[in-house]
Amino acid sequence: MRSIVYYLREFFRPEWVRKFFFAKTAPLVAPSYFKDYPSLTEKECTGCLTCMMICPAPGAIAVLHKKDGWEPEIYPGHCIRCGLCVEACPEGVLSSGRILDVTRRDKTAFSSWYRLQVDDTLCMRCGNCCVSCPVNREIDPQLAGTGTSASDEVIMRIEGGRVTILHEEKCTGCKTCENNCPNRAIRVARMVEGVHLEEAEA
Amino acid sequence: MYLLNTRETVLDNLERLTGSRINTAYMIPGGVRFDLLPEDAAAMLADLVKVEGEMRRHTGMFETGPLIALRSKGIGVMDREEAIRAHTVGPTARASGVVCDLRLRHPTYRELGFTQVTRTEGDNFARIMVRFQEVFQSIDLIRKCIDSLPDGPIRGGGLCKAGEVSYGGEAPRGELTYSIKTDEYGRVVDIAIRTPSIMNIEACAHSMIRDVTSIADVTSTFISSDPCIACNER
Numbered sequence: 001m002r003s004i005v006y007y008l009r010e011f012f013r014p015e016w017v018r019k020f021f022f023a024k025t026a027p028l029v030a031p032s033y034f035k036d037y038p039s040l041t042e043k044e045c046t047g048c049l050t051c052m053m054i055c056p057a058p059g060a061i062a063v064l065h066k067k068d069g070w071e072p073e074i075y076p077g078h079c080i081r082c083g084l085c086v087e088a089c090p091e092g093v094l095s096s097g098r099i100l101d102v103t104r105r106d107k108t109a110f111s112s113w114y115r116l117q118v119d120d121t122l123c124m125r126c127g128n129c130c131v132s133c134p135v136n137r138e139i140d141p142q143l144a145g146t147g148t149s150a151s152d153e154v155i156m157r158i159e160g161g162r163v164t165i166l167h168e169e170k171c172t173g174c175k176t177c178e179n180n181c182p183n184r185a186i187r188v189a190r191m192v193e194g195v196h197l198e199e200a201e202a
Numbered sequence: 203m204y205l206l207n208t209r210e211t212v213l214d215n216l217e218r219l220t221g222s223r224i225n226t227a228y229m230i231p232g233g234v235r236f237d238l239l240p241e242d243a244a245a246m247l248a249d250l251v252k253v254e255g256e257m258r259r260h261t262g263m264f265e266t267g268p269l270i271a272l273r274s275k276g277i278g279v280m281d282r283e284e285a286i287r288a289h290t291v292g293p294t295a296r297a298s299g300v301v302c303d304l305r306l307r308h309p310t311y312r313e314l315g316f317t318q319v320t321r322t323e324g325d326n327f328a329r330i331m332v333r334f335q336e337v338f339q340s341i342d343l344i345r346k347c348i349d350s351l352p353d354g355p356i357r358g359g360g361l362c363k364a365g366e367v368s369y370g371g372e373a374p375r376g377e378l379t380y381s382i383k384t385d386e387y388g389r390v391v392d393i394a395i396r397t398p399s400i401m402n403i404e405a406c407a408h409s410m411i412r413d414v415t416s417i418a419d420v421t422s423t424f425i426s427s428d429p430c431i432a433c434n435e436r
């Protein structure tokens with residue numbers, strides 16, 4: 001009995017009753033700083049693939065060649081809304097919440113570079129990696145089929161029956177090669193460091 | 203159900219700082235993603251007052267409400283020896299008087315003057331109350347942190363290289379350990395995660411539930427060990 005009285009007193013305080021009958025829940029609106037799936041701004045994508053490089057979720061973002069140039073596409077089922085692509089894009093093509101404003105204000109950035117490794121025991125010299133690499137494609141549009149190339153400027157090519165990496169520094173870390181390798185022989189290592197711009201320049 | 207309302211306020215604050223409520227993706231090696239603005243810090247402090255007030259009321263209801271005390275005091279008792287033997291961690295162990303909070307060894311928490319919340323009853327009531335007390339403790343810690351937040355860069359850089367490490371930190375449910383092995387470029391080669399619920403559910407099944415006499419109490423005893431099923435089903 002005592003306990004019933006206790007809870008009646010607890011729950012029938014005038015404030016509570018008033019709230020129960022008259023309180024209106026504010027309509028649910030996402031605040032402006034909510035990090036939604038990245039959306040496109042009007043800026044032009046240069047196809048540098050930085051967004052694909054930094055994305056931690058497999059298959060969440062792809063930069064596709066559309067009629068009028070490159071355009072990143074987000075796959076919401078895969079995207080975890082971390083907003084890293086927004087932060088990493090040097091052109092500000094993507095936008096989500098207030099990330100763009102905040103990174104500008106904080107002067108934060110990512111510096112990154114990549115390493116390519118081919119495991120010769122796994123590689124079967126199919127050339128898929130050389131063909132699929134978007135950077136290779138740009139440099140040598142003729143590169144196809146076997147992955148051989150006449151150009152010395154490509155990132156990697158099949159040379160003498162094995163993958164030779166010529167210009168690691170041109171790699172954008174998009175991992176397309178890795179995804180297209182049937183044997184997981186080629187591995188891209190993405191080295192990303194979060195930095196403060198003033199410090200990086202100093 | 204009431205507490206969910208308070209939780210909303212907490213999540214709103216997380217969102218204000220990081221942009222997301224749960225998966226905040228806020229920390230990066232060597233720093234964090236965004237800086238805390240003075241106006242956001244002020245709003246956060248204001249919300250903390252609100253959260254604290256609401257929590258005081260809820261705690262009062264739990265602590266002094268006769269129905270709850272009747273249902274939870276002396277039920278699901280696990281003494282200190284049993285808690286140690288079962289390797290319990292987190293609030294479940296602390297409610298049985300085990301000194302196990304890893305934050306006691308963490309340099310940042312030490313600087314903040316962290317002390318562990320301990321109760322000795324080891325019953326359902328103690329386990330709930332430890333968690334309530336820890337909420338207040340955390341509120342104080344957040345206040346201290348905001349007060350003593352130094353200016354300066356929020357990112358110091360830093361790269362992951364080859365290595366192998368096993369590190370345990372104090373998660374809300376207790377000790378959470380990650381063992382990670384990486385290669386020369388910081389790619390994860392091997393990873394093992396030990397979540398706190400693994401031990402706590404075991405302890406619940408073998409120690410706490412033993413003397414429970416009614417089905418209704420089984421449920422509440424199980425819940426009082428704060429089991430996370432997703433943590434175990436991996």
Ligand code: SF4
Pocket residue numbers: 038051054055056057060061074078079080081082083084085086
């Ligand atoms: S928000 Fe994060 S998960 Fe989503 S596409 Fe961008 S980088 Fe990938």
Ligand code: SF4
Pocket residue numbers: 116132133134135136155170171172173174175176177178188
């Ligand atoms: S990650 Fe692979 S596909 Fe992408 S740019 Fe580098 S070499 Fe080419």
Ligand code: SF4
Pocket residue numbers: 118122123124125126127128129130163180181182183184185186
């Ligand atoms: S795609 Fe893989 S198997 Fe084929 S050549 Fe490239 S590294 Fe070798």
